[in-house]
Amino acid sequence: MPPKKPVLKSKPSPNTPRPNWPVFKPLLPSSDLALTTLLPSQIILIHEFFTQKLCSTYVKFLNTLPLVTTPGKPKRGDALRFNDRYQVNDELFARRLWEATGLRELVCGGEEEDGKGGGMTEEERRELWGGEVVGLNPSIRIYRYTQGQYFDCHYDETNDLVLATKPSPTPVKTTWTLLLYLTSPTTGCQGGETVFHPDELPGKKNTVEKEIAVGLETGMALLHKHGHDCLLHEGREVTEGEKWVIRSDLCVRKEKSKGVFT
Numbered sequence: 585m586p587p588k589k590p591v592l593k594s595k596p597s598p599n600t601p602r603p604n605w606p607v608f609k610p611l612l613p614s615s616d617l618a619l620t621t622l623l624p625s626q627i628i629l630i631h632e633f634f635t636q637k638l639c640s641t642y643v644k645f646l647n648t649l650p651l652v653t654t655p656g657k658p659k660r661g662d663a664l665r666f667n668d669r670y671q672v673n674d675e676l677f678a679r680r681l682w683e684a685t686g687l688r689e690l691v692c693g694g695e696e697e698d699g700k701g702g703g704m705t706e707e708e709r710r711e712l713w714g715g716e717v718v719g720l721n722p723s724i725r726i727y728r729y730t731q732g733q734y735f736d737c738h739y740d741e742t743n744d745l746v747l748a749t750k751p752s753p754t755p756v757k758t759t760w761t762l763l764l765y766l767t768s769p770t771t772g773c774q775g776g777e778t779v780f781h782p783d784e785l786p787g788k789k790n791t792v793e794k795e796i797a798v799g800l801e802t803g804m805a806l807l808h809k810h811g812h813d814c815l816l817h818e819g820r821e822v823t824e825g826e827k828w829v830i831r832s833d834l835c836v837r838k839e840k841s842k843g844v845f846t
């Protein structure tokens with residue numbers, strides 16, 4: 585049996601103060617954004633989710649945060665990642681990223697589309713996203729990769745969370761990873777592709793025949809399914825310049841059946 589591939593565990597740090605994030609301006613009108621399927625039910629892209637100008641504003645701002653270089657040597661079973669990171673629990677920012685950018689309409693369908701946005705029915709959306717998407721994971725992770733840094737092959741795991749919604753909290757689980765790239769070759773960053781690999785785990789039905797390398801594009805968002813169906817993937821080594829990423833996850837409502845949340 586091949587060795588078990590590491591799973592990425594994310595630990596939010598509850599006491600980090602909320603950063604004074606720049607406003608999301610300028611953005612393209614949400615009607616100009618679309619979900620582009622790269623691999624059905626697995627990898628979806630949103631080109632120009634952030635404009636180039638907004639990305640450059642964010643990179644300048646994120647540079648002022650106290651990023652910490654992750655140690656080259658992970659704990660047993662953790663993925664080897666080597667980058668500079670900042671992690672904060674920020675429900676407000678997660679909500680803004682969900683509501684003020686057009687992401688919610690893209691994922692859940694807009695009102696004007698009569699509940700059938702993007703040609704998908706309500707049922708198809710639930711099937712695709714793994715339930716009713718209610719927002720983004722408040723655990724916001726910022727990555728900076730400089731020359732020679734990378735994120736080794738791993739799977740992203742599902743997390744169970746409780747969102748602090750009003751009037752009552754909402755139990756959720758994460759189902760898809762969101763990566764928002766703020767830099768690319770046009771800003772002087774070479775390498776750093778997110779690469780999905782075939783994997784040889786016995787009985788794993790969600791795999792790819794050939795590797796899929798997604799090149800960086802300034803302002804592009806990438807969504808990929810995680811948890812049980814996660815594809816083996818890596819953040820390839822950056823060979824020049826800096827790669828900046830904002831990471832969160834889609835959260836779906838946990839269904840309560842027979843008194844148990846699933």
Ligand SMILES: O=C(O)CCC(=O)C(=O)O
Nearest residue numbers: 735740777778818819831
């Ligand atoms: O930076 C990348 O391209 C990949 C990041 C990643 O895989 C993760 O955050 O789990």
Ligand SMILES: [Fe+2]
Nearest residue numbers: 592739740817
């Ligand atoms: Fe990952």
